[in-house]
Every structure is written in structure tokens, then in C-alpha cells.
Amino acid sequence: MEQEPTGARRRLGAELRRLRVNAGLKLEDAAGGVGCSTSKISRLENGKGVPRPADVAALVEVYGGVAGVEAEMLERLVTESRTRGWWxxxxxxxxxxxxxxxxxxxxxxxxxxxxxxxxxxxxxxxxxxxxxxxxxxxxxxxxxxxxxxxxxxxxxxxxxxxxxxxxxxxxxxxxxxxxxxxxxxxxxxxxxxxxxxxxxxxxxxxxxxxxxxxxxxxxxxxxxxxxxxxxxxxxxxxxxxxxxxxxxxxxxxxxxxxxxxxxxxxxxxxxxxxxxxxxxxxxxxxxxxxxxxxxxxxxxxxxxxx
Missing domain, CATH: 3.30.870 (Endonuclease; Chain A)
Incomplete structure (x- = not known):
């Protein structure tokens, strides 16, 4: 069952935070790796705003990449994060x-x-x-x-x-x-x-x-x-x-x-x-x-x- 976009954004943020921590990187390292501000990384990890697929892909690459079921899950979360909420x-x-x-x-x-x-x-x-x-x-x-x-x-x-x-x-x-x-x-x-x-x-x-x-x-x-x-x-x-x-x-x-x-x-x-x-x-x-x-x-x- 599809999640509401806010739920998907929060779940996506949690997954991105987990990948960053597992890679041993700080917010500053992630921001430097993709050429953006630490506040942008923080907003993504907190599920705020609509994530751009290119930004998520760039971050995942910095964190060492994912494959298989995990990659499919992230792709689905990005898609659901960009839908309109019922409200x-x-x-x-x-x-x-x-x-x-x-x-x-x-x-x-x-x-x-x-x-x-x-x-x-x-x-x-x-x-x-x-x-x-x-x-x-x-x-x-x-x-x-x-x-x-x-x-x-x-x-x-x-x-x-x-x-x-x-x-x-x-x-x-x-x-x-x-x-x-x-x-x-x-x-x-x-x-x-x-x-x-x-x-x-x-x-x-x-x-x-x-x-x-x-x-x-x-x-x-x-x-x-x-x-x-x-x-x-x-x-x-x-x-x-x-x-x-x-x-x-x-x-x-x-x-x-x-x-x-x-x-x-x-x-x-x-x-x-x-x-x-x-x-x-x-x-x-x-x-x-x-x-x-x-x-x-x-x-x-x-x-x-x-």
C-alpha cells in the first residue's frame, strides 16, 4: 500500500540518514560530496520538502551505493514522496x-x-x-x-x-x-x-x-x-x-x-x-x-x- 507523501518523505529521510551514518560520514561530508548546504541534507533527512530524484541519487552514490531490494525501496520512496497529499x-x-x-x-x-x-x-x-x-x-x-x-x-x-x-x-x-x-x-x-x-x-x-x-x-x-x-x-x-x-x-x-x-x-x-x-x-x-x-x-x- 502506498504511503502518504509526508510518510514517504520521513521514511526516505530515515533511510538516507542510516546510509550516511553507516558510511561514517557527517552532514558536512555529505554536503561536500554533492556540492550543497548541510541544511539541505538536514531537510532531506527530516522529511521536509519534496526530494529531487537527482539529489537522492547523488547522495546514495556518495554513501557507497545500494542495489537490489534496497535500491527499489529508495526509488519507490522517492516516487511516493513527490505525490500530492489528500489535504x-x-x-x-x-x-x-x-x-x-x-x-x-x-x-x-x-x-x-x-x-x-x-x-x-x-x-x-x-x-x-x-x-x-x-x-x-x-x-x-x-x-x-x-x-x-x-x-x-x-x-x-x-x-x-x-x-x-x-x-x-x-x-x-x-x-x-x-x-x-x-x-x-x-x-x-x-x-x-x-x-x-x-x-x-x-x-x-x-x-x-x-x-x-x-x-x-x-x-x-x-x-x-x-x-x-x-x-x-x-x-x-x-x-x-x-x-x-x-x-x-x-x-x-x-x-x-x-x-x-x-x-x-x-x-x-x-x-x-x-x-x-x-x-x-x-x-x-x-x-x-x-x-x-x-x-x-x-x-x-x-x-x-x-
């Missing part, structure tokens, strides 16, 4: 922004390689859990001034990502949500009531775990910012931590960063309600939002792009 039609024409939308498809690409995601969110729900109306409201707040066409594209991208939760095998999601996310009227009470209904449905999936961090738990280390830990198959490279903030998004892969974020996630997960109590909390907030709808018309103009 690319959803991101065509989107203007990048260094702070708020640095690379529209990069997280979706990383998530498509993952087998599991452990996420903590304290402002809005994780994208895998969002309804279209909720996603539209959250994206509109984060990307003021963007045309509706771009917001709609990003909403559709999030909708496509949801398929991973019911795929075979499914993506495993372990989500911890701050109670403030449930109370906040993102998109208005009607949108929130629908969203929390959806959250209850998703939390019933066998590979989705939802826990709510209650107000009574007090401040946690996790409140420094939302993050997601993506577990990636060994052959595709290291696991990844994705973070977001006012300075943009970051993808962290060092063992120290992974260790820190896993510790933080374990702490906040332990402080959260158990699954049964979490579902009860979601239900209570859903009912509160429904009551707000019943008490009067929701005057917000919320587009429910599909």
Missing part, C-alpha cells in the same frame, strides 16, 4: 501567514502519519472534534479579515480529517479539554449545543477518550498553551509535539521536548475527571447552552459552512 486540494490558494496560518496543510500532513494523538486544549476543541459551524466560528475568530472562501476551505479540511477516527485502523485520540472550552459560547449557544452533542457522540467511539479538566482543578502546567502529541510509526521517524501560539505553530521532535510534554499531559490527564464524569460535565454544559437558546433568539450571524 492539498483543501489548501490550494490559501495565503500563508507567519503567525496565524504558517502552513495550512502541515499539521494535517503530520496527523495523517500518526497512529495516535494526545491533545490538551484550553481555548477551543481540537480540530478532530469540531462540527462545521463550530470550526467556522473558531477559524473566523483566529483569522479575522480572511475571505469566507478561505475559511470554508479550512472547515472542509477539518471535516476530512475526521474520517481518521472511523478509518480501519482508526486514529486513537486521547483528548483532555479544559472546562472553559465547554462553557465558552464559540459561535453562540445554538452552535455550542450542537457541538457538545457531537462531542458526546464522538466520546462514545472505542478509540476516542475524552476527559474534562474541571474549574475546581485549579491552574496546571498544561495551561501554558494547547498542544498535541502525535505518535508516529518508528519507520516514519520520531514522534512530534505540535504547539500553537501568537508567534505561530511549532513542531517539536527532540527527546527532551517529547519527554516534557508527555509529563505535562500525564499530569493534566490525572487532574481531569474520569470518562463518566467528563460526559456528565459535557451534558451539563450542553443543557446550559440549550437553555440560553430557549431563553431568546441567538442574534449572532453564524455561517454553517459544510
Amino acid at each position: 492539498e486540494p483543501f489548501t490550494e490558494g490559501l495565503r500563508s501567514d507567519p503567525h496565524f496560518l504558517p502552513s495550512p496543510g502541515r499539521y494535517a500532513a503530520a496527523e495523517s502519519d500518526a497512529t495516535a494523538v494526545a491533545a490538551f486544549d484550553l481555548t477551543v476543541l481540537h480540530g478532530l472534534l469540531q462540527t462545521p459551524a463550530y470550526a467556522h466560528a473558531a477559524l473566523r475568530a483566529r483569522l479575522p479579515g480572511r475571505p469566507d472562501r478561505e475559511i470554508d476551505q479550512l472547515v472542509r479540511l477539518r471535516g476530512r480529517r475526521h474520517e481518521a477516527l472511523t478509518a480501519t485502523p482508526p486514529l486513537v485520540l486521547d483528548a483532555v479539554v479544559d472546562e472553559a472550552v465547554l462553557a465558552r459560547a464559540t459561535g453562540g449557544p445554538a452552535v455550542m449545543a450542537e457541538q457538545l452533542d457531537r462531542l458526546l457522540t464522538l466520546s462514545g467511539l472505542p478509540d476516542v477518550t475524552l476527559r474534562v479538566l474541571p474549574f475546581g482543578a485549579g491552574p496546571q502546567r498544561a495551561h501554558a498553551g494547547r498542544f498535541a502529541i502525535l505518535t508516529v510509526p518508528d519507520e516514519l521517524g520520531p514522534d512530534v509535539v505540535h504547539t500553537e501560539g501568537h508567534a505561530g505553530e511549532s513542531f517539536l521532535e527532540s527527546s527532551a521536548d517529547l519527554r516534557t510534554y508527555r509529563e505535562v499531559f500525564d499530569e493534566v490527564r490525572s487532574a481531569a475527571l474520569d470518562e463518566g464524569a467528563s460526559r456528565a460535565a459535557v451534558s451539563a454544559h450542553r443543557d446550559a447552552h440549550r437553555s440560553a437558546v430557549d431563553d431568546g433568539p441567538d442574534e449572532r450571524d453564524v455561517r454553517t459552512s459544510s
